Amino acid sequence: MDASKLRKFVNRHVRWLRWAMQMNHWQVDLCVEPIDKPKTCATFTADPKYQQIALTFDPAKIDTEEDALKVLRHEMIHGLLAEFNLLYDAMERVAPRDEMTLLDTIYHHSLERSVVSIERMLDSGLGLSGMAFIQRAKKVSKNYDPVADNDQDEKDESTNEQNK
Numbered sequence: 001m002d003a004s005k006l007r008k009f010v011n012r013h014v015r016w017l018r019w020a021m022q023m024n025h026w027q028v029d030l031c032v033e034p035i036d037k038p039k040t041c042a043t044f045t046a047d048p049k050y051q052q053i054a055l056t057f058d059p060a061k062i063d064t065e066e067d068a069l070k071v072l073r074h075e076m077i078h079g080l081l082a083e084f085n086l087l088y089d090a091m092e093r094v095a096p097r098d099e100m101t102l103l104d105t106i107y108h109h110s111l112e113r114s115v116v117s118i119e120r121m122l123d124s125g126l127g128l129s130g131m132a133f134i135q136r137a138k139k140v141s142k143n144y145d146p147v148a149d150n151d152q153d154e155k156d157e158s159t160n161e162q163n164k
């Protein structure tokens with residue numbers, strides 16, 4: 001996907017995901033650039049203490065807006081679970097170094113399985129795949145204006161989108 005198109009698409013929709021997940025107070029920083037791991041199309045890091053999330057999307061590995069939305073929702077669900085980072089930090093401090101490899105594998109496996117379970121609940125249990133998730137958030141949010149604190153270009157773009 002074209003990098004600037006991808007950036008605009010993600011910026012436009014991440015606000016509704018923040019609303020849907022009630023993470024409006026979290027700052028989400030977005031980076032669109034190549035990721036030097038063949039099978040990784042996006043990366044996620046979070047600092048729960050400061051409620052900050054950093055997302056990186058590789059435009060060469062995301063083909064469609066549908067893919068972008070699926071990846072974005074996946075990464076934002078990781079955001080929902082970001083408090084577990086504190087557990088990881090504690091494990092790193094107290095676990096013996098030779099035990100940490102196993103703990104790291106179990107930790108990441110458990111997190112990934114939890115994200116997939118939430119995705120399954122949304123997609124199959126509630127029928128909220130793709131844009132249905134965003135539309136549901138827009139319907140529920142009523143007076144919330146997710147573009148109010150963003151720059152005018154994006155606000156104009158979003159307004160134009162709504163007027164189509």
Ligand SMILES: [Zn+2]
Pocket residue numbers: 074078112115
């Ligand atoms: Zn994941």
